[in-house]
Amino acid sequence: MKNEDLKKLNRLANLQLDHRLAVLKAAIEAKTRSEAALAALSQPVDPQPGLVGAASDLAAMAYQRWADLRRAEINLCLARQTHEAAQARSEAEIAFGRNEALRGLASRAVRGRRPE
Numbered sequence: 001m002k003n004e005d006l007k008k009l010n011r012l013a014n015l016q017l018d019h020r021l022a023v024l025k026a027a028i029e030a031k032t033r034s035e036a037a038l039a040a041l042s043q044p045v046d047p048q049p050g051l052v053g054a055a056s057d058l059a060a061m062a063y064q065r066w067a068d069l070r071r072a073e074i075n076l077c078l079a080r081q082t083h084e085a086a087q088a089r090s091e092a093e094i095a096f097g098r099n100e101a102l103r104g105l106a107s108r109a110v111r112g113r114r115p116e
Helices: 003-041 053-110
Strands: none
Touching: 003 053
């Protein structure tokens, strides 16, 4: 393999690694946002001013119903995002390995040894 071919392959490997790392970063950020939204739903809610007695209790129950539905939605989304982040990490690791392998081949070629 020619040195010029190795340089081209190395550039492509660098581009692919950059892309995979960007995808991984986006997946982790999305997952982090979902985790924060889920944590926010766990915070206690202050009673509404002006509501007393049964009206306050009904408002609290309505909020809890809504929060439970929202938690279920977020948990489904979080499961998908966790899978996507794991997959993105795996693909980034593979791209990194390819990049390192090509870097090793290129350094051997520069030192005058023929890549095997």
